Every structure is written in C-alpha cells, then in structure tokens.
Amino acid sequence: MSAKTILIVGGGVIGLSVAYYAMRAGHRVIIVERGAPDHDSCSLGNAGMVVPSHFVPLAAPGMVAYGLRTMWNPESPFYIRPRLSRDLLDWGWKFMRTATAEWVDRAAPLLRDLSLAGRQCFIELAAEWDNAFGLVQKGLLMLCKTEHALHEEGATAKRANRLGIPAQVLTPEETARLEPNLTMDIAGAVYFPHDCHLSPQRFVAELTRRLIDGGAQFRWCAEVVGWRADGRWIESVCTSAGELQADEYVIAGGAWSPRIAHALRAYLPMQAGKGYSVTLRQPKQTPEICAILVEARVAVTPMPLDGALRFGGTMEIVGLDESINPARVRGIVNAVHRYLPAFSPEDFRDVPVWRGLRPVSPDGLPYVGRLRSYDNLSVATGHAMMGLSLGPITGKLMAQVLSGAPPAIDMTLLDPDRFA
Ligand SMILES: Cc1cc2nc3c(=O)[nH]c(=O)nc-3n(C[C@H](O)[C@H](O)[C@H](O)COP(=O)(O)OP(=O)(O)OC[C@H]3O[C@@H](n4cnc5c(N)ncnc54)[C@H](O)[C@@H]3O)c2cc1C
Structure with missing residues (x-):
C-alpha cells in the first residue's frame, strides 16, 4: 500500500476516528474543522455509551406510530416539527418505507457486528492508552417503570440472545443487587452485560492529542464552503x-454532511436529531452501571474519572436548529424523579444544558464508504444515536477502504449511494 494524504472534513468523533486509524495505517492526515480547538460538537456532551444492546435500527415497526402519538406533547422524548421542507418529506417517506420487520431482520446482524467490533476497538484503545477515557465494562440496565415496557424489553432481550448478544431480564430486587447505590422505583430491568460507558470528552481529547503527536495536521476554524473537481477527481x-x-x-x-456534499451532487438523505444532556457535578447518588429509563428514553451515565452523573435524551427533528427548547429539557428532568426518586427537578436548577445534533439517516444505518461518482471521495456519517x-x-x-484493503465487515448496507 502506498501512503496517501487524506483530508477529513469534520473533527467530531467520526472524523477523528477515521483520521486516527488512517494515520495508523501509514497515511498522512489533515483534519479540517470549522470550529476552534475547544469547539463543541455532538461528540462531546453525549451519554458516552457503547451499545451492542442497540441492534434494532431506529427505522423499526412502531416508530412512526410512536412519533405521531408523541408529537403533540411538548415534553415528549420524540418530536418532528411539521414543516414544508422537501428534505424532511423525502426523509420521512424513506423512513416510513424502511421501518418494517424485514428491514430490522436485515439490519440487526450488521449493527450487532459493528457494535461488538467497536466495543473491541475501545477495549484495545483503553489498554494502549492507559484507559485515559475511563472505559467501564459493566454493562447497561434498561430500567422499566411499567410491566408493559418490561414485557417489551423482555422480547428484545430474547431477540438479542438469538443474535448472540447476552441480555437478562431482572426483577427489581435483582436490579438493586447489581446497583446497590441507587434508589430505583421500577417494575424491573433488562441487563446487557456487554455494553460499556466512557467519558466522550476525554475520548475525543485523547484522540486529538494522539493525532497531533502522530503528525496529523489540524486546520481549525476552516469551514468547507466548496470543492474543485475535474471529472471524477476531486482536486x-x-x-x-x-x-x-x-x-x-x-x-x-x-448533521452538516449533506450540506457539505451538496455541491458535489451527492445525495445523502439526513435529518438532524437534536438531543440534550444535563450533568450533575456532585450527584446525590452515583450508579455503577449506565442505564436507560425506558419509557422516558432518558440515558443515565456515571461519567468516569470525574464523579459526575449525566442525563441525556430527546430526539427532536427540527432541522439544523441548535436552540434549546426548555420544555424538552423539562421532559428529561421530570422523568428522572419517577425512576430514581432520590433525585428531584430541584437538583437540576441552574445546571447548564448541553445540546447536540445527531446525524440521522432514514433507515437507521450510517453512510460509510466511497461515493460512486468520484474516485477519491468517501463519506462517514449518519450514525444517529450510535456515533460514539x-x-x-x-x-x-x-482506513481499510482508503488503503484498498478488503473491509473486515461487509459494508454493503452502509453504501452512501444507497438512496441515490
Ligand atoms: C443527547 C445525546 C446523547 C447521545 N448519546 C450517545 C451514546 O451514549 N452513545 C453513542 O454512541 N452516541 C450517542 N449520541 C450520538 C453521538 O453523539 C453522535 O452520533 C456523534 O457524536 C456524531 O459524531 P460526528 O462526528 O458524526 O458528528 P459531530 O460530532 O457533529 O461532528 C461533526 C463536525 O463537523 C464539523 N463541521 C460541520 N460542517 C463543517 C464544515 N462545512 N466545514 C468544516 N467542519 C464542519 C462540525 O463543527 C463538527 O465538529 C448521543 C447524541 C446526543 C445528542
């Protein structure tokens, strides 16, 4: 393989990871990021979970009905702002058509393979980097408030087992034995022992530091505004x-990738899925294991290395709008108390709210690989709730694609041209 110069647009966790593995494969890398070195991105304030448990793509049966049901509740965890936008209508149509049981059957084994291989990468990086990002391999608890949710999660657990992902239904007492430092008011839980959590800020900071040490060039405060191409070749x-x-x-x-690719006539249907997180620096109780409050769709993560506790959630499809909607944040805060009664909405008073835009494809799978119309252009985006x-x-x-090596996992379903 001959060493190439590879330019990556975007300094979030995806761009940095591509740069890191390309550098390790012997290439020279340039990262072009519109923000300054201390810029915020979706990759920083997220819940920090590594999730083999998330093998069901977002485009699944029941999601459309759920979206329609919750649309009118200002505090609901899922919301699509109705607006006359061709992109949104096109995305919504593709989402509706894809959200079938057959699609879930096709996508789930790939998501499993990607997640388990991704988890292995984190384990290797933690070993190599003296665990500078606080990887905790203690699993994830899906905490259910109602019997109905527990029943549904139990069905997902059975499906996970069939796919080779361990998952176990627990009574409230069994859950309390796993998580003795947390008061919980729940009907039960499902435990996914292979999930992990880590500090996303520390992971991104360490990736950046290692890239700089390895000779990568960072072009900060450089926004990509266009391209120069000659036929199939980007100049x-x-x-x-x-x-x-x-x-x-x-x-x-x-979430800005379609805009960046637009001038190249690349077609990447995508919506930004806004989410929020609030982090308690000195929580009243600190769990050992990360959790999802199932009905409320709120993630709870003890931030490794600094003792903080992060609560994150909501998926608002409202375009590239980064404003904070207090009603949605209230939805997160009010849900916490129902599952974890030691916490009250008062605990969150004056706590800064973080928001990030997830890049969401209409079929729930990312776009990863080369674009067909050019010989030297690839895409790596659309990871929605699983980008970290x-x-x-x-x-x-x-890095394998860029080096001309066969990828370790079949990437056919990730083809960035699949909607072209
Ligand atoms: C509340 C919440 C909780 C989450 N929890 C988890 C979790 O527990 N686990 C998980 O795996 N995922 C989680 N996610 C999802 C995850 O955060 C995202 O999938 C991931 O951060 C996306 O990374 P990215 O690099 O694609 O995008 P980003 O982090 O958004 O990075 C894109 C970068 O591109 C730059 N850019 C944009 N346009 C240009 C341009 N024209 N020129 C130059 N640069 C440009 C931006 O400034 C930005 O830095 C969560 C998300 C949210 C909102």
Missing part, C-alpha cells in the same frame, strides 16, 4: 481559510 476543497489539496477526501461533518459507539470501528473500516 481540492475550498475552505474559509483557503484551498487545501489531498489524494483522498472524507466527509465526516455530522461506532466511531472507532467506522475509523477502522474507512
């Missing part, structure tokens, strides 16, 4: 800080 990328050249280009701009979890495996697979 250069135009940024607010000047033109940059490379042998290969990778678009990893998160799948970051390293995406980087590893992309």
Whole structure:
C-alpha cells in the first residue's frame, strides 16, 4: 500500500476516528474543522455509551406510530416539527418505507457486528492508552417503570440472545443487587452485560492529542464552503481559510454532511436529531452501571474519572436548529424523579444544558464508504444515536477502504449511494 494524504472534513468523533486509524495505517492526515480547538460538537456532551444492546435500527415497526402519538406533547422524548421542507418529506417517506420487520431482520446482524467490533476497538484503545477515557465494562440496565415496557424489553432481550448478544431480564430486587447505590422505583430491568460507558470528552481529547503527536495536521476554524473537481477527481476543497489539496477526501461533518456534499451532487438523505444532556457535578447518588429509563428514553451515565452523573435524551427533528427548547429539557428532568426518586427537578436548577445534533439517516444505518461518482471521495456519517459507539470501528473500516484493503465487515448496507 502506498501512503496517501487524506483530508477529513469534520473533527467530531467520526472524523477523528477515521483520521486516527488512517494515520495508523501509514497515511498522512489533515483534519479540517470549522470550529476552534475547544469547539463543541455532538461528540462531546453525549451519554458516552457503547451499545451492542442497540441492534434494532431506529427505522423499526412502531416508530412512526410512536412519533405521531408523541408529537403533540411538548415534553415528549420524540418530536418532528411539521414543516414544508422537501428534505424532511423525502426523509420521512424513506423512513416510513424502511421501518418494517424485514428491514430490522436485515439490519440487526450488521449493527450487532459493528457494535461488538467497536466495543473491541475501545477495549484495545483503553489498554494502549492507559484507559485515559475511563472505559467501564459493566454493562447497561434498561430500567422499566411499567410491566408493559418490561414485557417489551423482555422480547428484545430474547431477540438479542438469538443474535448472540447476552441480555437478562431482572426483577427489581435483582436490579438493586447489581446497583446497590441507587434508589430505583421500577417494575424491573433488562441487563446487557456487554455494553460499556466512557467519558466522550476525554475520548475525543485523547484522540486529538494522539493525532497531533502522530503528525496529523489540524486546520481549525476552516469551514468547507466548496470543492474543485475535474471529472471524477476531486482536486481540492475550498475552505474559509483557503484551498487545501489531498489524494483522498472524507466527509465526516455530522448533521452538516449533506450540506457539505451538496455541491458535489451527492445525495445523502439526513435529518438532524437534536438531543440534550444535563450533568450533575456532585450527584446525590452515583450508579455503577449506565442505564436507560425506558419509557422516558432518558440515558443515565456515571461519567468516569470525574464523579459526575449525566442525563441525556430527546430526539427532536427540527432541522439544523441548535436552540434549546426548555420544555424538552423539562421532559428529561421530570422523568428522572419517577425512576430514581432520590433525585428531584430541584437538583437540576441552574445546571447548564448541553445540546447536540445527531446525524440521522432514514433507515437507521450510517453512510460509510466511497461515493460512486468520484474516485477519491468517501463519506462517514449518519450514525444517529450510535456515533460514539461506532466511531472507532467506522475509523477502522474507512482506513481499510482508503488503503484498498478488503473491509473486515461487509459494508454493503452502509453504501452512501444507497438512496441515490
Ligand atoms: C443527547 C445525546 C446523547 C447521545 N448519546 C450517545 C451514546 O451514549 N452513545 C453513542 O454512541 N452516541 C450517542 N449520541 C450520538 C453521538 O453523539 C453522535 O452520533 C456523534 O457524536 C456524531 O459524531 P460526528 O462526528 O458524526 O458528528 P459531530 O460530532 O457533529 O461532528 C461533526 C463536525 O463537523 C464539523 N463541521 C460541520 N460542517 C463543517 C464544515 N462545512 N466545514 C468544516 N467542519 C464542519 C462540525 O463543527 C463538527 O465538529 C448521543 C447524541 C446526543 C445528542
């Protein structure tokens, strides 16, 4: 393999992971990021979970009905702002058509393989980096408030077992034995022992540091505004800080990727799925295991290394709008008390609210690989709720693609041209 210069657009967890594994494969890398070195992104304030438990794609039966049901509740965890947008209608139509049982059967084994291989990457990186990002391998608890939710999660657990992912239904007493430091008011839980959690900020910071130490070039405060192409060949990328050249280009701009790719006539149907998190620096109780409050769709993660406790949730499809909607944040805060009575909404008073835009494809799978219309352009985006979890495996697979090696996992379903 000959070493190439690879330019990656976007310094979130996906762009950095692609850069890191490409550098390890012997390539020179340039990361072009519109933000400054201390910029915020969706990759920082997320819940930090590594989730083999998430093998059901977002586009699954029942999701459309659920979306319609919850649309009118301002505090609900899922919301699509109705608006006359061609992109939204097109995305919604594709989502509805894909959300079938057959699609779940096809996508689930791939999501399992990606998640388990991704988890293995984190374990290896933790060993190599002296666990600088606090990987905790204690699993994940799906905490159910109602018998109905427990029954549904129990069915998912059986399905997980059939796919080779361990999962176990627990009574409230069994859950309390696993999590003795947390007061819970629940009907039961499902335990996924292979899930993990970590500090996303520390992971991104360590990736950045290792890239810089390895000789990667960072072009901060450089927004990609256009491209120069000659036929099937991208000659250069135009940024607010000047033109940059490379042998290969990778678009990893998160929710902004369709906009970045637009000038190249690349068609990546995507919506931004806004989520929020609030982090208690000195929580009243600190769990050992990360959890999801199932009916409320709130993630609860003890942040390793600093003793904080993060609560995250909601999926608002409202375009590239980064404003904070207090009603949705209230929805998260009010839900916590119902499952974890030691916490009250008062605990969250004056706690800063973080928000991030997830890049959400209409079929629940990311776009990873080369685009057909050019010989030196690839995409790595659309990871929705799993971008941290799948970051390293995406980087590893992309490094194989860029090096001309066969990818370790069949990437056919991730084809970025699948809707073209
Ligand atoms: C509340 C919440 C909780 C979550 N919890 C989890 C979790 O527990 N586990 C998990 O796996 N995932 C989780 N996620 C999802 C995860 O955070 C995302 O999937 C992931 O961060 C996406 O990474 P990215 O690199 O694709 O995008 P981003 O992090 O958004 O990075 C994209 C980068 O591209 C840059 N950019 C954009 N346009 C341009 C341009 N024109 N020129 C140059 N640069 C540009 C942006 O500035 C940004 O830095 C959560 C998300 C939210 C909102």
